[in-house]
Amino acid sequence: MSDLYLKFVNTSVGKSTVSTLGLPSPVVLKRWQRTDQPFIEGDVLVGAAANPRAAGVVGSVLATSPANVYHASGNDRLADSAKAGSKARPLAIDGSIDQRFSALVFDASGIKDTADLRALYDFFHPVIRKLAGNGRVLVIGQDPDTCRKPAQAASQRALEGFVRSVGKEVGRKGATANLIWIAPNAEERIDSSLRFFLSPRSAYVDGQVVKIGKSDIDTKAPKSSAPLAGKTALVTGAARGIGAAIAETLARDGANVVVLDIPAAADDLNAVAQRIGGKPLTCDITDAAAPAQIANFMEKQENGIDMVVHNAGITRDKTLGNMPEHFWDMAIAVNLTAEELIDEELLKRKLIRDNGRIVCVSSISGIAGNFGQTNYATSKSGVIGYVESMARSLKNGITINAVAPGFIETQMTAAMPFTMREAGRRMNSLSQGGHPVDVAETIGWYCHPQSSGVTGNVVRVCGQSLIGK
Incomplete structure (x- = not known):
């Protein structure tokens, strides 16, 4: 959904109106x-x-x-x-x-x-x-x-x-x-x-x-228009929204991208893969066999991997007293546990190449908490702890970082009630929501070959939201 208020205030009539009323x-x-x-x-x-x-x-x-x-x-x-x-x-x-x-x-x-x-x-x-x-x-x-x-x-x-x-x-x-x-x-x-x-x-x-920080990996400056040329990326949850934008951005920067999502999203996933010249992989990442399935695909199809972007995530919102146990279990399994198990399998089989990149998508809910999202906030805060700990143990120039999106204009936020949606858009220093590409560009920077000194970071993509640190 487009931000009609943003469009209005940038017209001559709108500028005069908001100035008179003292609006953002x-x-x-x-x-x-x-x-x-x-x-x-x-x-x-x-x-x-x-x-x-x-x-x-x-x-x-x-x-x-x-x-x-x-x-x-x-x-x-x-x-x-x-x-x-x-x-x-x-x-x-x-x-x-x-x-x-x-x-x-x-x-x-x-x-x-x-x-x-x-x-x-x-x-x-x-x-x-x-x-x-x-x-x-x-x-x-x-x-x-x-x-x-x-x-x-x-x-x-x-x-x-x-x-x-x-x-x-x-x-x-x-x-x-x-x-x-x-x-x-x-x-x-x-x-x-x-x-x-x-x-x-x-x-x-x-x-x-x-x-x-310092890094033992020393890379030559890549071609500025295609810094990821010759590299392979895996993006989970890539059928639409932020995940599709991540895949498109990494492909734009030269990467060969494998896009992954659940079987039910196969049509959308195939469309993304075709659009960027990538390869689709349908998989339920919470399945016990998923880590091995993903590793086998990356080994046979790509002979290794340079970038793993854990974007797949779900919300199952309820206040804690009203939350059924499967809502809790699903959020933790998809948003946190699956990332750990996939990385563990890829690292154990040494499929992530030297100077590789692991990027996890957290949320400002994991930093500040949110009403009715104890399960989601727990999982996304856990992502931050995972990133900070893994950064201390990874070797061979492999880095791990997280992005924490704030209010991003997606199908999910478009379905929010009007008052909540407007509050989310305006409660930041830029007084507007972000776009999926804003998250994708930040991940593109993390994945850049010369970002070898950037590890263990959590960067909020939120226009400096007034909520959270």
Whole structure:
């Protein structure tokens, strides 16, 4: 179902009406349109606190774009931001700035104590109102868990509160703010993440924190238009909705995709497979024989696998006192247990190749809980625990991450009562629902060959929902 309110407020009559009534006025989000589209265009301003660690990588990545890159000058604390690549030109950040910026990027990795936090204000205060519609704010810091001194850990953790608040301030423009925390000596692993968070691919990812660590896997930069070329993916629950969008996005990026769903969805599944040039596999993932069936198919048909996306999921909503036991059992079996057993079989038989990717679909219900969804929230919270634990044990460059969608425009949300649907759409910093492709693009970033340092993360695709962390 389309968002009629969003369409209305972006007409001349609608803009006047909502302004008079003081209603939310969401901006139409710009999403990825074509394979040759640059990840960032327009004017980009880069700044840094003293002793930045990632500025050089930021500059190198931005230098590959057609963007006009500037580095902040006129402030001693930001002097080192000149390291942001030879392409960058100095720009005094004061009241005389009249341009609009597509992105504001700040390297805060060198902040060591609370006094250093003033660098955030010095950089953002003069320019935050110059951020363009659908713009990007990206802050890079050091993972607080790797800081040796409490003052440094406190200062780096403070970046989270800053970014989440900025996201709420700029969301009315359709702009987003996100934070990347890097481990020591992991600066070279941020390439794919920079490109994702600065691009239209991350249109509905807002107020999020991503940790990037070191990796023993070193990959060459793939072809930008087909980064997954030569790789094989398995997507469960792929017959429609978010699952179909994931399959389509991975295929667009060059992957050979095997789409899986229950036998009852065979017609829709075959249509998806035909559309993307993939292969269908019908299977009930809760069946005891399913893990072996899937492993046998991937071994015989594909001789291995590079990406496993656990998207299959169900809801069986009832308040706890009214919930029949089979509602509980089905939600846990489909949403959680099946993922564990499938991965266990694939890993045991060494079918997941080096630098492979496992991605699980959780939900903001698993973070914040939801009325009438004790079974669903339990399963989706369990997914998060599974991802965090598995990330510590996987080897050979295999990563595991999760996405936690918020309100996404699907057949399921279209069937919700009007008041609940509208509340779900508006209760986020962007004042609108997301699209299935927003979840798919986030998974595409996780699956990128150069995302080897990204593991154990849970990224909400929710427009910075007011519900949950």
